[in-house]
Amino acid sequence: xxxxxxxxxxxxxxxxxxxxxxxxxxxxxxxxxxxxxxxxxxxxxxxxxxxxxxxxxxxxxxxxxxxxxxxxxxxxxxxxxxxxxxxxxxxxxxxxxxxxxxxxxxxxxxxxxxxxxxxxxxxxxxxxxxxxxxxxxxxx
Numbered sequence: 001x002x003x004x005x006x007x008x009x010x011x012x013x014x015x016x017x018x019x020x021x022x023x024x025x026x027x028x029x030x031x032x033x034x035x036x037x038x039x040x041x042x043x044x045x046x047x048x049x050x051x052x053x054x055x056x057x058x059x060x061x062x063x064x065x066x067x068x069x070x071x072x073x074x075x076x077x078x079x080x081x082x083x084x085x086x087x088x089x090x091x092x093x094x095x096x097x098x099x100x101x102x103x104x105x106x107x108x109x110x111x112x113x114x115x116x117x118x119x120x121x122x123x124x125x126x127x128x129x130x131x132x133x134x135x136x137x138x139x140x
Contacts, residue, residue, distance in 0.1 A: 005031055008038035012051065012073070028053075030075040038078065048081040 007029065014024040028051055030038040053075040060068045 005035070007031055008035040010038070012049075027070065027072045028075055029072055030078075034075055034078075038075070050079040050081065051075055052077040052079070 009027055009029045012026045012028050014026070016022070016024055029035075051073055053073045056072045056074055058070050058072070060070060062068055
């Protein structure tokens with residue numbers, strides 16, 4: 001914890017769809033309350049989640065002098081596959097969270113509905129586990 005800001009990160013891995021190509025990896029970062037919620041989660045390796053946020057590209061120089069380009073996602077919301085309610089959300093108006101761009105979508109199926117349930121006293125990790133247990137294994 002640096003300066004009171006909780007930071008949590010994990011690596012998202014994407015299959016390129018072509019045989020012989022390596023999987024594409026992106027670092028996913030959560031700050032503030034979202035970082036704290038993500039750090040308390042028990043996401044097993046291989047969990048399928050949807051991440052909403054902004055992409056940041058950086059050029060870094062490693063200790064040996066080689067240049068490396070990295071891609072990171074700064075998280076605003078995390079959804080478990082098959083659910084429409086976020087399991088972790090950045091606090092609105094947080095100083096450590098980038099301001100989201102305003103977009104208009106013509107297809108409302110792409111936007112998860114706003115949560116109408118009140119937060120229970122259960123931990124977010126418990127809520128995530130319960131939500132993921134209700135999913136079937138058939139991908140569409």
